[in-house]
Amino acid sequence: MKIYLCGEKGCCPCVELKDDCVVIGEGNNRCTLTIDEWNELKNKIINGEL
Numbered sequence: 001m002k003i004y005l006c007g008e009k010g011c012c013p014c015v016e017l018k019d020d021c022v023v024i025g026e027g028n029n030r031c032t033l034t035i036d037e038w039n040e041l042k043n044k045i046i047n048g049e050l
Helices: 036-045
Strands: 002-004 012-016 023-026 029-034
Touching: 023 036, 029 036
Parallel strands: none
Antiparallel strands: 002 012, 012 023, 023 029
């Protein structure tokens, strides 16, 4: 599943959920997180830590 952060395909970063990782960014500016890292990031955002 690929979700574009601004809602317009191709004009801003996206979050791509894969079976074994999550890729965030655009073009050459991308970060790959493990599923555990992704879950930790989500929890910190939800809990207001970030």
